[in-house]
Each structure stands twice: as structure tokens, then as C-alpha cells.
Amino acid sequence: MMPMLSVRGLKVSIRTDEGTAQVLDDVGLSLERGRILGVVGESGCGKSTLIRAIMGILPKAARVEQGEIWFDGENLLVFSEAELARTVRSSRIGFIPQDPLLALNPVFKIGTQLLEIMHWHAPNDGSRGAERRKRHVGRLIGLLKRMQVPDPEGALERYPHQFSGGQRQRLLIAAALACSPRLVIADEPTTALDVTTQHQILLLLRELVSEFGISLLFVTHDFGVVAELCDDLCVIYAGQTVEAGPVRPILDTPAHPYTRALLACHPDRATSFQGIAGSVPSPLSPPPGCRFAPRCADVRAACSAGAPPHGKAKSGADVRCVQFA
Amino acid sequence: MRPILAKLSRDVPAMLGLAIVVVVLLVAIFGPLLAPFPEDAAASHLTRRLRPPSADYLFGTDNLGRDIFSRVILGARGALAIALTVVLVAMLIGVPLGLLAGFRRGWLSETIMRVTDVVLAIPQLVLALALAQLMSPSLETAMLALSLTYWPFFTRIVYAETRRLSASLFVDALRGVGASTGRIVFLHILPNALSPVIVRATIGLGFTILVAAVLGFLGMGATPPAPDWGLTIAESRTYLPKAWWYATFPGLAILFTVMGFNLLGDGLRDLVDPRIRRSR
Amino acid sequence: MLRFVLRRCALVVPSLLGLLVVTFLLIHAVPSDPAVAMAGDAATPEQIERLRKQYGLDRPIWEQFAVYIENVARLDFGESAFSRRPVALDIAQRLPATLELTFCALALSVLLGVPLGVVAALNHNAWPDYLLRIFSVLGIALAAFWVAIMLQLLFSMQLGWLPLRGDLASTMARPDPVTGFLVIDSLIAGRWDAFVDAVRHLALPAVTLSLGGLATIVRFTRAGVVDTLQQDFVFYERAMGYRWLRLVWIFVLRNSVTATVTQIGLLFGGLIAGGVVVESIFDWPGIGSYTVQAILTGDRQVMLAVTLLVGTVYAAVNILVDVLHGLLDPRLMERG
Numbered sequence: 001m002m003p004m005l006s007v008r009g010l011k012v013s014i015r016t017d018e019g020t021a022q023v024l025d026d027v028g029l030s031l032e033r034g035r036i037l038g039v040v041g042e043s044g045c046g047k048s049t050l051i052r053a054i055m056g057i058l059p060k061a062a063r064v065e066q067g068e069i070w071f072d073g074e075n076l077l078v079f080s081e082a083e084l085a086r087t088v089r090s091s092r093i094g095f096i097p098q099d100p101l102l103a104l105n106p107v108f109k110i111g112t113q114l115l116e117i118m119h120w121h122a123p124n125d126g127s128r129g130a131e132r133r134k135r136h137v138g139r140l141i142g143l144l145k146r147m148q149v150p151d152p153e154g155a156l157e158r159y160p161h162q163f164s165g166g167q168r169q170r171l172l173i174a175a176a177l178a179c180s181p182r183l184v185i186a187d188e189p190t191t192a193l194d195v196t197t198q199h200q201i202l203l204l205l206r207e208l209v210s211e212f213g214i215s216l217l218f219v220t221h222d223f224g225v226v227a228e229l230c231d232d233l234c235v236i237y238a239g240q241t242v243e244a245g246p247v248r249p250i251l252d253t254p255a256h257p258y259t260r261a262l263l264a265c266h267p268d269r270a271t272s273f274q275g276i277a278g279s280v281p282s283p284l285s286p287p288p289g290c291r292f293a294p295r296c297a298d299v300r301a302a303c304s305a306g307a308p309p310h311g312k313a314k315s316g317a318d319v320r321c322v323q324f325a
Numbered sequence: 326m327r328p329i330l331a332k333l334s335r336d337v338p339a340m341l342g343l344a345i346v347v348v349v350l351l352v353a354i355f356g357p358l359l360a361p362f363p364e365d366a367a368a369s370h371l372t373r374r375l376r377p378p379s380a381d382y383l384f385g386t387d388n389l390g391r392d393i394f395s396r397v398i399l400g401a402r403g404a405l406a407i408a409l410t411v412v413l414v415a416m417l418i419g420v421p422l423g424l425l426a427g428f429r430r431g432w433l434s435e436t437i438m439r440v441t442d443v444v445l446a447i448p449q450l451v452l453a454l455a456l457a458q459l460m461s462p463s464l465e466t467a468m469l470a471l472s473l474t475y476w477p478f479f480t481r482i483v484y485a486e487t488r489r490l491s492a493s494l495f496v497d498a499l500r501g502v503g504a505s506t507g508r509i510v511f512l513h514i515l516p517n518a519l520s521p522v523i524v525r526a527t528i529g530l531g532f533t534i535l536v537a538a539v540l541g542f543l544g545m546g547a548t549p550p551a552p553d554w555g556l557t558i559a560e561s562r563t564y565l566p567k568a569w570w571y572a573t574f575p576g577l578a579i580l581f582t583v584m585g586f587n588l589l590g591d592g593l594r595d596l597v598d599p600r601i602r603r604s605r
Numbered sequence: 606m607l608r609f610v611l612r613r614c615a616l617v618v619p620s621l622l623g624l625l626v627v628t629f630l631l632i633h634a635v636p637s638d639p640a641v642a643m644a645g646d647a648a649t650p651e652q653i654e655r656l657r658k659q660y661g662l663d664r665p666i667w668e669q670f671a672v673y674i675e676n677v678a679r680l681d682f683g684e685s686a687f688s689r690r691p692v693a694l695d696i697a698q699r700l701p702a703t704l705e706l707t708f709c710a711l712a713l714s715v716l717l718g719v720p721l722g723v724v725a726a727l728n729h730n731a732w733p734d735y736l737l738r739i740f741s742v743l744g745i746a747l748a749a750f751w752v753a754i755m756l757q758l759l760f761s762m763q764l765g766w767l768p769l770r771g772d773l774a775s776t777m778a779r780p781d782p783v784t785g786f787l788v789i790d791s792l793i794a795g796r797w798d799a800f801v802d803a804v805r806h807l808a809l810p811a812v813t814l815s816l817g818g819l820a821t822i823v824r825f826t827r828a829g830v831v832d833t834l835q836q837d838f839v840f841y842e843r844a845m846g847y848r849w850l851r852l853v854w855i856f857v858l859r860n861s862v863t864a865t866v867t868q869i870g871l872l873f874g875g876l877i878a879g880g881v882v883v884e885s886i887f888d889w890p891g892i893g894s895y896t897v898q899a900i901l902t903g904d905r906q907v908m909l910a911v912t913l914l915v916g917t918v919y920a921a922v923n924i925l926v927d928v929l930h931g932l933l934d935p936r937l938m939e940r941g
Contacts, residue, residue: 442623447912451915458900458903458905538748542882543882576751580748583748
């Protein structure tokens with residue numbers, strides 16, 4: 001079966017005042033149908049740029065130099081902005097943002113904003129005008145009930161600042177699912193929430209994936225969340241994919257030096273306060289070859305010689321490291 | 326100081342404004358030397374009435390045969406003098422009041438700010454006209470009236486800055502060390518409040534030239550035969566449309582000058598207030 | 606909502622009281638006989654005596670103030686030395702003409718200015734933006750009276766396309782005054798000829814008045830939209846597939862116009878002030894030309910009544926602006 005979403009060899013650069021930054025260098029991932037893929041990386045590793053490239057909302061100064069983004073059999077990179085807005089966003093790819101307060105328009109009611117989305121992207125069931133709008137309202141109320149938002153009818157009449165953080169995030173999840181997309185991209189949706197709420201949202205997402213039959217791309221920096229929610233995992237460092245595969249085997253036996261180091265630092269596993277020596281390279285002047293080489297304990301000459309080769313780890317994961325080629 | 330000037334120099338419109346202001350200043354100072362017919366401030370030559378622009382008379386001549394180009398140049402002096410006086414007097418009234426209101430709480434502060442509100446509640450021109458008329462119209466009363474309508478702008482700014490600064494920690498520290506109120510106000514608060522005041526003064530200069538021109542037009546300002554820009558435009562009306570140059574050039578002079586002050590003031594404001602992210 | 610409005614009104618009351626005090630003092634603080642000051646330069650001794658009695662000028666200052674307040678409350682602003690009619694009557698008769706002109710100029714400024722501001726913001730730092738920015742700088746520096754004369758010169762005297770002055774051709778019969786607004790009255794009366802003529806007379810004055818406001822509105826709208834476009838919710842709305850045009854003109858614009866609305870409020874005051882001279886140049890039969898006439902004839906009662914009127918209108922507009930702000934951004938209403 002063709003993966004729902006498949007990114008291959010994506011290279012993205014951004015022009016800045018200080019020069020051209022190579023933000024993404026040969027990034028690849030594969031999201032199978034009906035599964036949850038966690039994309040993990042530190043801040044600044046290029047996760048946001050990756051999402052924007054998939055959605056087609058890169059800043060003006062950005063350029064896709066190379067690569068393909070295959071969604072359900074079509075290459076998204078050849079779509080024009082108008083086509084994406086009309087046929088892909090919301091209707092086929094849903095989006096859950098990181099900060100629900102900043103993501104919502106502060107001066108319009110929730111109902112207005114959600115109905116605007118539905119007006120343009122909800123599947124056509126043959127109804128028109130007022131009848132159609134009523135159906136949309138009905139569907140929204142049903143979704144909000146499912147998300148356990150109290151008083152769904154009243155919620156539609158309220159403004160974003162009148163909800164709590166957790167409720168807002170549920171509203172946005174409802175918005176993402178409203179038009180029945182097959183793929184949903186979630187950009188660190190639990191980062192802005194407290195731990196208890198975070199747990200509830202993750203549970204909710206798990207249920208929704210099987211209930212609505214969607215595939216979920218979940219971006220995060222937290223391995224704990226990945227362990228709890230995701231089926232598959234993809235680790236990114238400084239704009240390069242380093243390891244990808246099913247979650248459990250990788251967490252049990254991480255292969256790539258970066259994955260190993262990252263897991264070792266995680267509060268659940270660490271025995272002492274220890275980071276990874278060195279710092280993340282600036283995309284303006286990235287090291288040649290494998291970008292983790294300068295900080296890697298197992299580094300050798302071949303690491304900087306060229307792009308890190310693809311290999312397979314014992315766990316079955318894809319690894320990009322000379323040790324496994 | 327240096328980085329500030331450097332930043333200003335990259336702001337093209339502000340530099341243009343500065344250039345214009347400098348030109349106007351020079352014209353005002355050296356007016357009689359630059360004007361081809363300096364005697365036309367007062368003299369009349371009835372043989373060359375209402376001539377269109379030519380090589381000799383760049384802006385043409387008026388109904389008394391006077392060279393309009395010279396009179397426009399000479400008018401710069403008056404315009405600038407009025408503007409500088411008005412703004413200075415307004416500052417002399419407004420800044421101390423603002424310091425007073427901002428530093429001391431209580432009924433004095435409240436009263437000052439209420440009066441400020443009331444004066445600001447009336448559009449400047451209307452109030453200036455009412456005042457000027459009550460005090461018998463002349464150039465001096467017009468200037469006084471304008472100052473009396475402009476000081477609240479300075480008071481508001483200085484009040485806000487003083488309030489903000491006096492609540493800050495460093496004033497408490499100064500007090501703790503035993504610095505006197507006068508010292509605190511003049512050596513520490515005033516210099517900080519100065520930048521927005523200078524911005525407002527620059528914009529105020531432009532605005533005053535405009536309002537003074539209106540007053541001159543209405544006959545509430547300078548009296549003939551003064552080469553006042555507004556007055557000249559008023560005189561020109563009877564001779565339109567034939568003598569189109571009579572009204573056009575003095576008006577362009579006003580436009581040019583006011584634009585210069587506005588551009589400069591805007592540039593200064595961008596420098597001083599980076600937190601109000603003015604999208605350039 | 607009602608509470609919000611009432612609270613705003615309450616805040617304005619001190620300013621209005623202050624305004625009354627100021628205008629009262631202006632009459633009585635002049636170091637000459639207040640009765641003479643009130644009567645104006647053209648008054649006769651009988652008029653002066655009458656005023657003295659009417660305002661109780663031989664009584665203590667507090668009583669005089671009370672009389673003054675009482676008069677104001679009864680809308681008695683005295684008599685114009687020039688027209689020999691009650692000032693209140695003159696003002697009531699002339700007010701519609703000024704309102705018609707002011708609203709027209711305001712409408713022009715807003716209906717043109719807001720879209721142009723959005724266009725400038727969308728073309729941030731490209732040539733349409735530069736052009737519009739130059740224009741806004743120019744617009745603020747223009748002297749209204751000069752523009753008025755230049756427009757008259759070009760469109761009226763040279764080209765003959767538009768009438769020189771007045772609100773209606775002297776040969777045209779005036780339609781029955783229902784609202785006092787010529788444009789509306791002529792439509793009500795079904796008089797197409799009067800309507801066209803009224804519009805033609807309105808054109809130059811309205812355009813003159815609108816230029817300054819147009820420049821300001823373009824400027825502030827542009828700044829507001831540029832700021833808003835950088836906010837996160839714009840990215841989210843794009844990601845959710847909002848159509849770009851609707852996104853900008855409905856969802857972004859609402860967030861961008863707070864500063865512009867404030868400016869529109871301030872503009873109103875500026876239009877009243879600017880209207881003074883413009884009305885006089887175009888012989889527009891409104892309060893502005895009335896004021897200029899009063900200045901030239903030294904008619905103090907009129908000047909003071911106009912000052913009071915203008916100050917009050919200004920205060921009312923400020924309240925309106927606050928209410929509009931509250932409507933645009935519901936968060937403000939909660940904070941009150």
C-alpha cells in the first residue's frame with residue numbers, strides 16, 4: 001500500500017540578512033495509512049519548515065531546491081497556491097497548530113471562523129444555502145461534543161479568549177477534522193498545555209485516529225509524547241533525517257548516535273544532569289556531510305566526506321550513518 | 326550619538342526632510358541676499374504688474390509688480406520665525422506643566438491634566454481663531470493664540486514620560502541616596518523625556534507653519550505689505566485665473582516646507598520609538 | 606454594552622464642564638467691559654445695555670456663571686451682532702450644510718483610504734506601496750485653503766467642468782427642505798436636475814476636505830494591516846484554506862483598523878476645523894463660513910457658540926470612536 005504521505009530528498013533554503021540558510025538537507029519521511037508518525041527534533045532542527053513545505057506555506061524568502069512530497073499519489077510541490085487552497089488544505093490535509101490562542105482570530109466568534117472553513121471545504125452533500133449551513137453547524141456541534149467541549153452550541157457564539165487553553169486546543173482539533181481530511185498534521189499541539197491536559201489531548205488524538213480513519217503526522221520535541229502516542233518515529237537533527245522506523249524497537253535499541261544521546265538525556269532515563277556536548281550547528285554554515293559529526297562520539301573521517309549513507313539498524317529502522325551502511 | 330545618526334542617515338525620507346529643512350533655514354537666514362529683488366518686500370513697481378513667470382521673474386509678478394520669487398524667499402523668514410516662536414513658547418509652557426503633573430500626584434496634577442484635556446478637546450484652528458479674535462487680531466496675538474493651543478501636546482508627552490520614569494526603580498534609588506527632587510527632575514527625568522518632545526516639536530513646526538498660513542490667509546496674521554505666504558495667496562484670489570502663478574508658487578513653498586518638517590519628524594519618531602514598531 | 610457607553614459618557618462630562626468654564630472665562634476674562642466684548646465691534650449702545658441686563662453683568666461672577674449655564678442649557682447662545690438673529694437659530698439653519706459636506710469628505714477619505722491602505726500593505730515595499738506612501742506624506746502637508754483655490758483654478762476657471770462656489774446654482778429652485786441635506790432633499794422631491802447640480806457643487810469642496818484625511822487613513826490602515834499580517838492566526842487561516850481575498854479583506858482587516866478608527870475620530874475634528882476655511886472659499890452656506898464671517902465682523906457671541914458646539918461634537922465623536930473600538934474588538938469591551 002502506498003504511504004499516505006511520503007517526503008523524499010527535501011532540500012529547502014531560506015535567504016536571510018546574514019546569508020542563505022540550508023534549513024532542510026535531504027529530509028525524508030514516510031507516513032503509512034492509518035498510523036501515527038512522530039517527527040522528533042530539537043528546536044531549530046527544521047520541523048516547522050518541514051510542515052510549511054508540506055502545506056505549501058513557506059515564507060517568501062524560502063526556496064525548495066530539491067525533493068518530492070507525495071501525498072496520496074500526487075506531488076504537492078507542483079500544486080499552485082490557489083490549487084492547494086482550493087483542493088488540499090482542510091479538505092484533504094487538516095492542521096492542528098501549536099498555540100491555540102495565537103492561532104485563532106481574536107475578533108471573530110469561534111462559530112464564524114469554523115463555519116468559514118466548512119463553507120469552502122466541507123464535502124459536498126448536495127445541500128445549498130441556509131440548509132447547508134445548518135448541516136455544518138450540526139456537524140460542528142457533534143464534533144465539539146465528541147471533543148468534550150462543554151456547551152457546544154454556546155461555544156460557537158463565544159470568542160477565543162473566553163476559553164481555557166485545553167478547550168481551545170479541542171476546538172482546533174475539531175476544526176482540523178471538520179471537513180473529513182485523510183491526513184492531519186499536528187505541530188506540537190501539546191507544547192502550550194500543562195501535563196494533565198496534555199495527556200488528555202493525546203488520548204483523544206489516539207481515539208480519533210482510529211475512529212475517523214485518519215493518518216496523523218505529529219511533530220514534537222518530546223520523546224515521552226512519542227512513546228505514548230505514536231506508531232512510527234522519525235528523528236531529525238539540524239535539517240537531516242537520522243533515524244526512522246517503528247517506535248518501540250527504536251526506543252528499545254536506538255541506533256543512530258544522536259538518537260542514543262537524545263534518549264539518554266530524557267528525564268525518564270537519565271541518571272544525571274547531562275546534555276549532549278557541543279551545540280547545534282547554524283544552518284548558515286552547516287558542517288559538510290553528516291551534521292551531527294562534530295558532536296558524535298563515534299565520528300570517523302567518512303562522516304564528513306559526503307552525505308550520510310542510508311542503512312538498516314538491527315531494530316529494523318532506517319538509519320543514516322556510516323556505521324550501518 | 327553616532328549609531329543614532331548613522332541609523333537616521335539610512336532613512337531616505339528623513340534625510341530628504343532634513344535636506345529640505347536645512348534649505349528652508351538657509352533661505353530664511355540669507356533671504357535678502359538670495360532674493361533677486363530684495364526691495365520687493367515693500368516696494369512696488371506698477372509698470373510690471375501681473376507678469377507671468379519668466380527668466381527675470383521666476384515666479385512672475387504680483388498686482389503691485391513685485392517679484393513673487395523674491396517675496397516667497399523673504400516670506401520664509403516670517404514663516405519660520407512664527408513657527409519657532411510658537412513652538413518654543415508652547416514648550417516653555419507645556420514641558421514644565423507636564424513635569425509638574427507627572428511628578429506630583431494630587432489635585433494639582435489632576436487639574437493640569439483636565440485643563441489639558443479641555444484645550445485638546447477643541448480643534449486647534451477654531452480655538453486659535455476664537456482667541457485671536459478676542460485679543461484683537463494681529464501677528465503677535467495670532468502667535469500667542471497658537472502657542473496657547475499647542476502647549477497641551479507637550480504636557481501630555483512629558484506627563485506620560487515623567488509618570489513612567491518616576492515609577493521606575495532608578496528614581497527610588499536616587500531618592501534613597503538622598504538626591505533632591507529638583508536634581509531628580511532636571512538631571513534625570515527631563516533628559517529622558519526630551520526625545521519625544523523633540524519629535525513633537527519638529528512635527529509641530531510643520532503644523533504651525535500650516536496653521537499660521539491659514540491665519541495669514543484670513544487676515545489674522547501678518548499685515549500687508551509683508552511677504553507672508555498665506556497673505557499672498559489671499560491677495561491673489563482677485564486676480565485668478567489669469568495670474569495663476571500668483572497663488573500657485575507661495576502654496577508650493579508652504580507644501581515644500583511643511584513636507585520637510587513632517588518627513589524629518591517622522592524619521593526622528595522612528596528613531597526614538599522603536600517599540601511602536603512602525604512598519605517601514 | 607450600554608454600561609460601556611454610559612461609562613464613556615461619564616468620563617467626558619468633566620471635559621465638557623471644563624469647556625463651559627473656558628468659554629465663559631473667555632468672555633469675562635477679557636480686560637474690557639464684558640458686555641462690549643459680548644456684543645462685538647458692531648454693536649449699538651442699546652444692544653450693549655440689553656446684554657448687560659440679560660447676562661446680569663452687574664452681578665457677582667458666580668451668578669453670571671449660573672446664568673451662563675442656564676442659557677446654554679436652554680440653547681440660548683445670544684444674538685449675532687451681525688445678523689441680529691439668535692445664534693442658535695443661525696446655527697440650526699446652517700448645520701445641515703456643514704454636516705453634508707463633512708460626511709461626504711469623511712466618506713471619501715474612508716471609502717478610498719482603507720482599500721488603498723490595504724493595497725499598500727499587500728504590496729509592502731514594492732512600487733504601489735512607495736507611491737502611496739509619498740502621496741500620504743504629501744496629503745498631510747497640503748494646506749486645505751490652497752488646494753481649494755488650486756482646484757477652483759483648474760476645474761472651475763480653466764476647464765469649466767465644475768461650479769465655482771455655493772451649494773446650488775442661483776438660478777436653480779431649491780427643493781423643499783425635509784432633511785436639510787440638499788442631496789437627499791432633491792432626491793425626495795424627485796428633482797433630478799437639483800440632485801445633479803447639488804452633487805456638482807459638492808464635488809470640489811468635498812474633495813478638498815477629504816485629501817488630508819485620505820492620506821492619514823491610508824497611512825494608518827497600511828501600518829495596521831502590515832502588523833496584522835505578521836500574526837500567527839494569519840498563518841493558521843491560510844493553512845486551513847481560507848481564500849486569500851476573504852482572508853485579507855474580512856479577517857485581517859477587522860484586526861487592523863483600531864488605529865484607523867481612532868484617526869477617523871480625530872479626523873472629524875480636523876474636518877470641522879478645515880471646513881472653516883474651505884467653506885469660506887467655496888461660499889458653502891454652513892457653519893464654517895458663518896464662523897469666518899463672525900471673525901471678520903468681530904461677532905463674539907457667534908465665535909463662542911461655535912467653539913462650544915465644536916468642542917461638544919468632538920467629545921461626542923470620541924465616545925462614538927470608543928464604542929466602535931469595542932465593537933471591532935470584543936476583548937476591549939470586557940476590560941471596559
